[in-house]
Amino acid sequence: MNCRNCGAPLRPVAGKDYFVCDYCTAFHFPPESEEGVRVLGAWTDMSCPVCRDILVSAAVDGVSVRHCSKCRGNLFKPIDFRRIVEGRRLKSEKLSQLRPLDQKQLERQILCPGCLQRMDVHPYYGPGNAVIDSCGTCALIWLDQGELKAIVTAPERRRRR
Ligand SMILES: [Zn+2]
Numbered sequence: 001m002n003c004r005n006c007g008a009p010l011r012p013v014a015g016k017d018y019f020v021c022d023y024c025t026a027f028h029f030p031p032e033s034e035e036g037v038r039v040l041g042a043w044t045d046m047s048c049p050v051c052r053d054i055l056v057s058a059a060v061d062g063v064s065v066r067h068c069s070k071c072r073g074n075l076f077k078p079i080d081f082r083r084i085v086e087g088r089r090l091k092s093e094k095l096s097q098l099r100p101l102d103q104k105q106l107e108r109q110i111l112c113p114g115c116l117q118r119m120d121v122h123p124y125y126g127p128g129n130a131v132i133d134s135c136g137t138c139a140l141i142w143l144d145q146g147e148l149k150a151i152v153t154a155p156e157r158r159r160r161r
């Protein structure tokens with residue numbers, strides 16, 4: 001990505017979700033996707049468990065994640081994932097309707113991008129909302145596009161209070 005002011009290449013700011021131009025010192029914020037993912041674009045050390053593309057660095061609510069530009073899924077560390085979900089639930093996002101669990105998703109088997117073993121597949125927070133894939137060994141959670149939103153707006157959250 002290049003600077004819109006002067007055309008120089010932009011440098012990602014370490015640990016942040018934006019870029020800086022070293023020539024004119026302008027800051028650039030990549031646009032957020034519908035799910036609030038800002039793609040920063042640097043290659044990471046892992047590939048997408050679904051489509052095998054190399055995951056790129058991205059940020060969700062200022063937390064760094066790995067993102068697939070092709071299927072738009074995201075790989076989280078569990079601690080970051082909890083922080084994002086809890087932070088978003090504090091904001092008033094509308095709750096979704098309970099919908100039946102997608103059996104096909106429960107049957108899907110993908111390999112952990114860290115250790116290449118099968119990831120655990122389980123419904124998240126009760127029935128009907130999202131299926132997540134996780135690896136306890138590597139402490140990684142994979143969410144397909146749309147699943148973060150489904151988890152944040154899960155109707156179960158009301159019952160948990
Ligand atoms: Zn510039």
Ligand SMILES: [Zn+2]
Binds near residue numbers: 048049050068073
């Ligand atoms: Zn992918």
Ligand SMILES: [Zn+2]
Binds near residue numbers: 116
């Ligand atoms: Zn693993």
